[in-house]
Amino acid sequence: MLATLWLVALSSLVAAVVFAWRHEKRPPEVLYQEPGWMPAAKSDRWKCIVIHHSASEEGGAERFDEWHRKKGWDELGYHFVIGNGSDTADGQVEVGSRWAKQKWGAHCKTDDEFYNQHGIGICLVGNFNGHPPDTKQMQSLARLVGFLSREFKIPPSHIYTHGGVTGKTQCPGKQFDVELLKRMVAAK
Ligand SMILES: [Zn+2]
DSSP, X not given: OHHHHHXXXXXXXXXXXXXHHXXXXXXXXXXXXXXXXXXXXXXXXXXXXXXXXXXXXXXXXHHHHHHHHHTTOSSOSOSEEEOOSSSSOTTOEEEOHHHHHTOOOXXXXXXXXXXXXXXXXXXXXXXXXXXXXXXXXXXXXHHHHHHHHHHTXXXXXXXXXXXXXXXXXXXXXXXOOHHHHHHHHHTO
């Protein structure tokens, strides 16, 4: 009799432990991100993402920063640059100096300046009129855009290309496939 009671008590205890373990509050899924992607203080200005190519086969944030300053701009106009193995590693994401400050961009001029004021500018190194971005660049871009979309509540319909919004440039090149990017982001 006593042994039966003990057995009942023991199995109840085991059941309780298993129940507690199963219903344990799971930590939220950790979003993939790299150092610098999350600014110290998030701005609520960001409404869309604008993709660019450099139209050059070589480059990186430092070189483009020089180019942009020579044009008389304040600093690198993009918020992020994704390397192609020339100045930086293939698929390496560089965080531009504006991003930490959550500062407006200088990458997508329109009369109302909407895309510079509210668009996060990402530039992939390469000229995608001649060839598409390589796999590592697209994977990094999808991870970055996925992170930014979720953190700043930017829907897929607000992922744009430079030429797509201005109609005045082929940037980011005829072989850049924005629909492929959206599918890659959605799959993550
Ligand atoms: Zn562009």
